[in-house]
Amino acid sequence: MSDVVIVNCTVADGRVADGAEPVADAAVLVRGERILLAGPREEVLRQADGATELDMEGAYLTPGLVNMHTHLSLSLPGQGGENVKGFTPHELALYMADGARRTLHCGVTAVRCVAEKDHADFALRRAIEAGRASGPRIFTAGQALVCTGGHGHESSDTLECDGADAFRRGVRTQIRAGADLVKVMISGGIAGEHERIETPQLFTEEMIAVLNTAHAWGRKVTAHAGPAAVIAEAVELGLDCVEHGYQLTPEVAAKMAERGTALVPTLLVTRCKEFFDELGVPEWMQCRSLGAGPRHLESYAMALAAGVEVLLGSDMPPFWRFEGTSATVRELEYMSQGGLGPARALYAGTLGPARWLGAERDIGTVEAGRYADLVAMDADPLAATSAFRTIRWVMKGGRVVRDDRAGGGRP
Numbered sequence: 528m529s530d531v532v533i534v535n536c537t538v539a540d541g542r543v544a545d546g547a548e549p550v551a552d553a554a555v556l557v558r559g560e561r562i563l564l565a566g567p568r569e570e571v572l573r574q575a576d577g578a579t580e581l582d583m584e585g586a587y588l589t590p591g592l593v594n595m596h597t598h599l600s601l602s603l604p605g606q607g608g609e610n611v612k613g614f615t616p617h618e619l620a621l622y623m624a625d626g627a628r629r630t631l632h633c634g635v636t637a638v639r640c641v642a643e644k645d646h647a648d649f650a651l652r653r654a655i656e657a658g659r660a661s662g663p664r665i666f667t668a669g670q671a672l673v674c675t676g677g678h679g680h681e682s683s684d685t686l687e688c689d690g691a692d693a694f695r696r697g698v699r700t701q702i703r704a705g706a707d708l709v710k711v712m713i714s715g716g717i718a719g720e721h722e723r724i725e726t727p728q729l730f731t732e733e734m735i736a737v738l739n740t741a742h743a744w745g746r747k748v749t750a751h752a753g754p755a756a757v758i759a760e761a762v763e764l765g766l767d768c769v770e771h772g773y774q775l776t777p778e779v780a781a782k783m784a785e786r787g788t789a790l791v792p793t794l795l796v797t798r799c800k801e802f803f804d805e806l807g808v809p810e811w812m813q814c815r816s817l818g819a820g821p822r823h824l825e826s827y828a829m830a831l832a833a834g835v836e837v838l839l840g841s842d843m844p845p846f847w848r849f850e851g852t853s854a855t856v857r858e859l860e861y862m863s864q865g866g867l868g869p870a871r872a873l874y875a876g877t878l879g880p881a882r883w884l885g886a887e888r889d890i891g892t893v894e895a896g897r898y899a900d901l902v903a904m905d906a907d908p909l910a911a912t913s914a915f916r917t918i919r920w921v922m923k924g925g926r927v928v929r930d931d932r933a934g935g936g937r938p
């Protein structure tokens with residue numbers, strides 16, 4: 528395969544959050560799966576002898592988005608979720624492969640799965656890596672660990688554990704299957720009928736067991752968590768990331784910032800009535816979710832004020848059409864409007880996740896040596912995050928997987 532040189536574009540990536548300037552009239556030289564050189568056009572073209580030219584027609588080029596909270600096998604309470612739960616293993620695998628393909632098409636070139644059914648995520652990852660299925664790069668926790676009857680226990684995307692020994696075994700079971708990280712549910716949430724968001728669900732020794740075992744194996748731990756007291760304890764014990772964080776306080780936010788614990792706020796989950804209606808989500812869950820919305824936004828503002836690292840994660844299937852765009856882009860818009868602003872939103876959707884995943888040498892910036900995982904859009908993402916709605920071209924690993932202008936626009 529000959530080299531490809533992408534021209535006639537403005538390149539921006541998450542380094543703008545640290546003060547780097549976007550490069551106008553840029554070019555990106557791609558050899559095989561990776562970027563060989565990126566920078567001002569003249570400089571790059573000097574090295575691009577014989578490369579096939581790809582004209583971006585004045586588009587803005589950024590790294591592909593990284594969605595840090597996804598479930599490709601999500602099943603919420605209600606009819607939509609019941610259908611997914613009723614799938615045979617074969618149906619489930621095909622359903623997840625379809626979601627993966629749609630996800631990539633939306634410009635999401637990597638995902639962090641934080642609870643998937645039956646270890647089907649590992650099979651999906653192998654299929655994508657082998658080129659048998661189309662989809663984003665997958666970093667996954669496998670099944671989430673949960674106490675008996677705890678948050679999400681209703682389906683096979685969680686593993687019930689009780690006591691420190693069982694949680695240690697739970698961590699090792701996921702790592703044996705190929706988990707890159709560990710997900711644990713340490714409080715109640717929105718989707719559990721018999722719990723409240725505030726319900727603590729792990730004893731201290733269980734939390735320590737999860738953290739110590741995962742860290743010994745070199746895996747980070749992220750926790751589904753709502754209430755401040757539960758989060759404060761887990762952060763103190765060494766938790767690496769908080770999902771949702773519905774009820775943070777300034778004190779616990781300060782503690783997270785100090786300890787370097789990231790937050791994936793998933794703002795969409797408390798403001799997505801239309802999505803819940805589509806899935807037939809029952810009234811009690813809708814009330815709890817939408818009722819938690821204002822406090823959730825306050826909590827997010829506290830995290831920003833304290834300097835907590837916030838990362839993009841939709842919780843909703845990343846490709847789901849929601850309020851005129853994908854759930855992933857809508858979440859990034861909410862994060863941006865909620866106080867982050869466009870430059871840091873770009874960081875939170877690309878380089879920030881890459882760093883958390885320890886994958887910043889492979890993904891997250893438009894730089895020599897990184898995978899050529901790129902998206903092109905018509906509008907300027909540093910003027911407004913809504914620019915991501917105009918994504919019209921997607922490349923993953925040097926292969927163009929979407930090009931609306933060439934008629935490749937259907938997922």
Ligand SMILES: [Zn+2]
Nearest residue numbers: 596598641842
């Ligand atoms: Zn989730």
